Amino acid sequence: MQTLEQPIETRGYVHPDKLVSTDWLAEHLNDPQVIIVESNEDSLLYPSGHIPGAYEIDWTRDLNDPVRRDYLQSAEFAALMSRVGANPDSLIVLYGDKNNWWATYSLWVLELFGHKNTRILDGGRLKWVKEGRDLTREVPSAMNSGYPEVNRDDKTQRAYRDEVMAHLETAGKRIDVRSPDEYSGAKLHMPEYPNEGALRGGHIPGAKSVPWAKAINPEDGTFKTSDELKVIYQDGADAHPTDDVVVYCRIGERSSHTWFVLKYLLGYPQVRNYDGSWTEWGNLVGVPIEK
Amino acid sequence: MPIPAKLQEYLDDLAIFTDRQDHIEYLIALSDDYKHPDAASFVRIEEKKVPGCESEVFIEAVPNGSSVDYRFAVDNPQGISAMAMAAILQSSLSGASRDEIAAVQEDIVFKIFGNELSMGKNLGLTNMVRIVKLLASR
Incomplete structure (x- = not known):
């Protein structure tokens, strides 16, 4: 039986580096190499308080094509990544409500566009809040990092x-x-x-x-x-x-x-x-x- | 039969917002009006639980003359939308006539929260409306 604080690296994962702990993220809140993104089902959660410095990616408004049933296209993805200040090598840590349900959804879409340098915050929003860590309502300024347009790969991780x-x-x-x-x-x-x-x-x-x-x-x-x-x-x-x-x-x-x-x-x-x-x-x- | 006047006021206020962020801030402020009952003052039993609501919402209706007073318990501290909905329904439907409550339509969920709700979130919030109507009809 796993203890609640069993370190990620001791759990036997093949790619433990795809997760970060709340302790790790707390130590990297001001790390310019780390971009934090919150993705939730409940659109009221992020504005009611989020991890300091975190941007929001909304699964309906940001990830989906507004007309066709499909995900956003290359130009929209480039604009989204530019808004959160990313470049193709940026480390993006995602977290959210519902045990990271929506965070992994966002991560999957990011990886369709080849952005592989991603992590999930183990425990997501629930663990961060339960630990009494800081939340803020201050929204970081939109960036314009000039993320390039890249083609979406619908073959490797997506099935029609x-x-x-x-x-x-x-x-x-x-x-x-x-x-x-x-x-x-x-x-x-x-x-x-x-x-x-x-x-x-x-x-x-x-x-x-x-x-x-x-x-x-x-x-x-x-x-x-x-x-x-x-x-x-x-x-x-x-x-x-x-x-x-x-x-x-x-x-x-x-x-x-x-x-x-x-x-x-x-x-x-x-x-x-x-x-x-x-x-x-x-x-x-x-x-x-x-x- | 019109819906309760205070609920109509909420809907009129919400209809004013053209800016999404203002709309969200208003809903968050409403969620702050929600008062969480402790276990001693609100007994959680299965009959009071809202089906399909992942925010773990319980509702009870206490007879008040010819009407009812509602009480809500939203046990998920992350359930901000459910808290906003509980605050709106409790303050606008408690004491209203049963006919007025019966006139409330499920589409108030979209009038309050907009059309960006996930199906799961819509289901839970709509079921809150269904339960308050059901309790008033008994």
């Missing part, structure tokens, strides 16, 4: 529906990170919930159910140890580092959290996030569905 269809014919593993009720399709029939925007309930054939939050210690939002994660994903879902893995949820945000865990904490080389997820698959005509 046709690729998921092809994946069904392979030995690859699929992980559904939604809640068990969403996985089983029961959620569409619960009277107090909306239908989540999908006409059909269930899951992609062959997908194993591993709700995303299983990777987290709920007390402080830190990630579980490598051994604990292996029990969840390898023993529990039969997904191993040699597998070609596709993860999905409803719109690709929760699954970006699992993508981060598999790719960086457990070191799986081939993990893609199907961001079309259930809002696409559950509405497609003729695709196979399991319940």
